[in-house]
Amino acid sequence: xxxxxxxxxxxxxxxxxxxxxxxxxxxxxxxxxxxxxxxxxxxxxxxxxxxxxxxxxxxxxxxxxxxxxxxxxxxxxxxxxxxxxxxxxxxxxxxxxxx
Numbered sequence: 536x537x538x539x540x541x542x543x544x545x546x547x548x549x550x551x552x553x554x555x556x557x558x559x560x561x562x563x564x565x566x567x568x569x570x571x572x573x574x575x576x577x578x579x580x581x582x583x584x585x586x587x588x589x590x591x592x593x594x595x596x597x598x599x600x601x602x603x604x605x606x607x608x609x610x611x612x613x614x615x616x617x618x619x620x621x622x623x624x625x626x627x628x629x630x631x632x633x634x
Contacts, residue, residue, distance in 0.1 A: 549593035557586030 561569075561582050568578045 545594050545597050548597050549590045552593040553586050553590035556589035557582075560585040560589075 564585065565574065565578050565582055568574045574582075
């Protein structure tokens with residue numbers, strides 16, 4: 536899974552979210568330290584965390600519907616109709632089904 540969060544559609548989606556959320560968190564939480572001109576090492580570490588945590592959460596959230604647990608089929612493996620509508624048989628971007 537570590538490889539999946541660093542490339543493709545996951546990277547594009549998560550990096551956009553991390554940029555917005557990280558910027559807002561940094562402005563709110565470390566804004567005073569940066570405006571005073573005296574950000575220390577702790578401030579920089581918190582700033583990095585402000586971007587890494589949303590990136591990780593967004594990546595896991597993006598990939599979680601495609602996760603297999605104990606050999607269980609993916610939702611896309613078995614098309615299921617809900618309320619008589621056509622089942623959604625699309626696969627995740629970049630996902631390669633088992634042969």
